[in-house]
Amino acid sequence: MKVINIKSLFIGLLVLGFFGCDEQLELEPAQSISESLALETDANIKAVLVGAYDELGVGNLFGGETLRNSELLGGDGEIQWVGTFVGPREMFTKQMNSDNADAEGTWLDAYQTINILNNVLSALDRVNDSDRNTVEGEALFMRGLLYFELIRFYALPYEAGQVNSQTGVPLVLTPTRGITDDSYVARNTVDEVYNQILADLTRAASILPSSNSWRASSGAANAILARVYLQRGEYQNALNAANAVIESGEYALLGDYADVFNRDANSSEDIFAIQNTTQDGTNAMNTFWSIPDFGGRDGDIEIFQGHLDLYDPADTRLALFFMGNGAMRSGKWNNQFGNVGVVRLAEMYLVRAECNIRLGSSTGAAPVDDYNAVHTRAGLPAATDVTLEDVLFERRLELAHEGAKIHDIKRLGQSVGGFAYNANELVFPIPQREINANPSLTQNPGY
Numbered sequence: 001m002k003v004i005n006i007k008s009l010f011i012g013l014l015v016l017g018f019f020g021c022d023e024q025l026e027l028e029p030a031q032s033i034s035e036s037l038a039l040e041t042d043a044n045i046k047a048v049l050v051g052a053y054d055e056l057g058v059g060n061l062f063g064g065e066t067l068r069n070s071e072l073l074g075g076d077g078e079i080q081w082v083g084t085f086v087g088p089r090e091m092f093t094k095q096m097n098s099d100n101a102d103a104e105g106t107w108l109d110a111y112q113t114i115n116i117l118n119n120v121l122s123a124l125d126r127v128n129d130s131d132r133n134t135v136e137g138e139a140l141f142m143r144g145l146l147y148f149e150l151i152r153f154y155a156l157p158y159e160a161g162q163v164n165s166q167t168g169v170p171l172v173l174t175p176t177r178g179i180t181d182d183s184y185v186a187r188n189t190v191d192e193v194y195n196q197i198l199a200d201l202t203r204a205a206s207i208l209p210s211s212n213s214w215r216a217s218s219g220a221a222n223a224i225l226a227r228v229y230l231q232r233g234e235y236q237n238a239l240n241a242a243n244a245v246i247e248s249g250e251y252a253l254l255g256d257y258a259d260v261f262n263r264d265a266n267s268s269e270d271i272f273a274i275q276n277t278t279q280d281g282t283n284a285m286n287t288f289w290s291i292p293d294f295g296g297r298d299g300d301i302e303i304f305q306g307h308l309d310l311y312d313p314a315d316t317r318l319a320l321f322f323m324g325n326g327a328m329r330s331g332k333w334n335n336q337f338g339n340v341g342v343v344r345l346a347e348m349y350l351v352r353a354e355c356n357i358r359l360g361s362s363t364g365a366a367p368v369d370d371y372n373a374v375h376t377r378a379g380l381p382a383a384t385d386v387t388l389e390d391v392l393f394e395r396r397l398e399l400a401h402e403g404a405k406i407h408d409i410k411r412l413g414q415s416v417g418g419f420a421y422n423a424n425e426l427v428f429p430i431p432q433r434e435i436n437a438n439p440s441l442t443q444n445p446g447y
Contacts, residue, residue, distance in 0.1 A: 038119075039119060039120075039122070039123040039126065040126065041126065042126060042127050042128045045120060045123050045126060045127055045135065046127070046135065048116060048119060048120055049120050049135060049138060049139060051116060052113055052116040052117050052120065052139065052142055053142070053215065053275075054280070055109065055112060055113040055116060056113055056142055056145075056146070056274065057274040057275070057276070057281055057282060057340070058109050058282060059105075059282040059284040059287075060102070060105035060106045060108075060109040060110075061106065061109050061110060061113065061146070061149075062145075062274045062340060062342055063274060063276075063281065063282035063283065063284050063340060064282065064283055064284025064285035064286070064287065064288070064340050065102065065105075065106065065284045066106060066149050066153075066403060067285055067340070067402060067403030068088070068284060068285060068288055068289070068301075068403070069088070069091055069102065069106070069153070069406075070403045070404065070405050070406045070407055071301075071401055071403065071405045071406075072088055072091040072092040072301075073091055073092075073094070073405070073406040073416070073426055074405030074406035074408075074409050074416055075092055075405070075416075075417075076416045076417045077304060077306040077307075078303070078304050078306050078307035078310075079301055079302065079303055079304060079307065079401075080092070080301070080302045080304060081093075081300060081301055082299070082300060082301070082302055082327075083288065083297065083298070083300030083301070085102075085300070086101070087100050087101045087102030087103070088102060088288070088300070091103075094417060094419055094423075094425040094426065095425075096425070096428065096429055096447075097429070097447070098429040098430070098431070098432040098435070098443065098447040099429075099431070099432045099433075100428070100429060103153075103154075103428040103429055103431065104431035104432075104433065106149075106153065106428075107150070107154065107428075107430070107431050107434070108431070110146045110149065110150055111172070113142065113146060114143055114146055114147070114172060115172070115175060115176050117139045117140075117142055117143045117146075118143075118172065118173060118174055118175045118176075119175045119177075120135065120139045121136065121139050121140070121143075122174065122175050124136055133207040133208070134207070134208060134209060134212065136203075136204075136207060137203070137204040137205075137206075137207040137208035137216065137218075137221070138204075138208065138212075138215055138216045140200040140201070140203050140204040141200070141201065141204040141208065141216035141220060141221050141224070142216065143200050144196075144197045144198075144199075144200030144201040144204065144221075144224065144228075145201075145224055145342075147169070147171070147193055147196060147197050147200070148197050148224065148227070148228055150169045150193075151168050151169055151190060151193045151194065151197070152231070152407055152410070153427070153428045154168075154169050154427065154428045154429075154430060154444070155167060155168045155169060155190050155193070155427065155444075156190065156422055156424075156427060157231075157410040157411070157421060157422055158190055158191075158194060158231060158232050158233075158411075159422075160232060160233030160234075161233070163191065164189065164190045164191035164194070165189045165190070165191065166189065166190050167187045167189065167190070167442060167444075168187055168188050168189050168190040168191075168192065168193040169187055169188065169193055170185040170186065170187050170188060170441075171185075171188045171192060171193060171196055172185060173196070184438045184439060184440045185438075185440060186440040186441065186442075187430075187441065187442060194228070194232065197228055198225070198228060201221050201224055201225045201228065202221075202225065204216065204218075204221040205218050205221035205222050205225060205241075205244075206218075208220075208221055210248055210250055211250060214266055214273070214275050216272060217250070217271075217272075218248070219244075219245050219248050219250050219251065219271050220271050220272035220343065222241045222242075222244045222245045222248075223241070223242070223245050223271045223272065223343045223347070223348060224272075224343065225237075225238075225241040226238045226241035226242040226245065226348060226351050227343070227351075229241060230351055230354075230355070230411065231407065231410075231411050233411070235354075235355040235358045235359055236355070236359060238351055238355050239351075239352055239355035239356060239359065239361070239363055239364075240363075242348040242349075242351040242352040242355070243352055243363055243364040245271065245345070245348045246345070246348050246349065246352060246364060247364060251268055251269060251270075251271060251344075251345040251348075252268040252269065252345070253268075253269055253345055253346060253349075253373060253374075253377055254267055254268065254269050254377075255377070256316075257316050257317055257320070257377055257378055258316070258319075258320055258331070260341075260344065260346075261320075261331070261332040261333070261334075261335075261338070261341075262331075262332070262333070262334050262335035262338045263335070263338055263339055264277075264335070264337065264338060264339070265339070266339060268345075269344045269345045269346065270339070270341055270344050270345075271342075271343045271344055271345060271348070272342045272343050273339040273340060273341045273342055273344075274339060274340040274341075274342060275339055276337055276338060276339050276340060277337060278337050281337070282340075283333070283335070283336060283337065283338055283339075283340055284340075285332075285333040285340055286333045286334065286335065286336050286338065287300075288300045288301055289301050289329065289330050289332070289333040289401065290324075290329065290333050290334050290336075291324045291325040291329060292325070293324065293325075294334040294335070294336060295335075295336025295337075296333070296334075296336070298325060299324065299325040299326070299327060299329060301329075301330075302327035302328060302329070303321055303327070303328040303329060303330060303401075304328070305328075307400070308321060308328065310393075310396070310397060311397060312380060314379055314380060315378050315379060315380060315397070316378050316379040317378050317397055317398070317400075320332065330400070330401045332401055332402070333401075341402065346373075346374050346377075346398055346399075347395075347398075347399060347404075349370040349371075349373050349374050350370065350371070350374060350391060350394060350395045350398065350399075352364055352365070352367075352370050353367040353368075353370035353371045353386070353391045354367075354388065354391045354392065354395070356370070357386070357387070357388045357391060358388065367386050367391065368383055368384065368385060368386040371383060371386045371390065371391055371394060374394060374398055375394055378397075378398075392408075392412070395408070396408070406426065409421055409426075410422070410426070424444065424445045424446035425446065427444050427445075427446075428444070429443065429444055429447040430442075430443050430444055430447075
């Protein structure tokens, strides 16, 4: 009888089936149940869904490395990778190889988690009617979130107003439970992947509850929708999604910027965060951004003066940086067992302000009021007027070292380290092991 650990149900079968070996799947790990029973009951399906959250928070995904990798790719005179690991160094220097271990790990873990979610979605008819929508919404939220990360890292950027037929990533929307000819899928276009992301997140936002403890909520789905629409240059839709989050009343800015970070539990400002405890979870941002005094490595990422000079001396965000282990460090990641924030309310205020300025509107609030909500929290005097450049600069300071950097560079058509926003060097390679195993996959240019 085939036996699978419920925490990582079907994890051994990737989208392309490249873990391959049946012998591994025949092993009986502790706390396991048979595959034939894993999706047969309401309780088991919900246990599998919890397992998907756990996989979402592994180091290669939202346990921190997707955030770290965005900052490394976007690092230009503001930070430096000094660690010994080759994969992150290649990202920072824009010299990745097709066998980059970190790019491979994110790809594999993302598709493993997507497969778990597809299994949950395939069994919704066995979930109790009373909370079927919540289970479906949580699974769709996570799948949409993962495909959003995949398409932004492994494909050329979305170009607003264009056809966007450039090669994206494979869309797999049904469970992979065995290897057949159908397992060798090709890459969908960037436009097709974005359309699926929007479909997943829009459905999730419409059926999830407004409050759902630490799990995905309608606010979380709308917050990621705001990011997706902003990445696509669809400012009215981004505005509507961000406004829905703010106007829900479910979230509130903390009074002290420093209190936003290094938390053991979500705050009123957290819209969605990866839960991390002393017993379970990963905070890879702590691992790479912090120092041994706070549970990190030797200090793999240093902050340059070029970044610190961006802040007004009175800005309380500047005070969060500190000298440690011989270099300047970000103080956002000094709790080894702290949660890893994925999206928070301050970002939504800045999204709404940006979109209102671009559209010449004042939905929800005047742009200057949303700007000031974030700006004055940092101890700075309120502005009487605000420009698009002001809002984008405020976003750069507020979200520094939280995973937004390369994605903002790409959506704004900027450059980094002499590379244009759409340079091949800013796109991850498709893992070489996947290319070797799947004749339908094509590699990204430059690899």
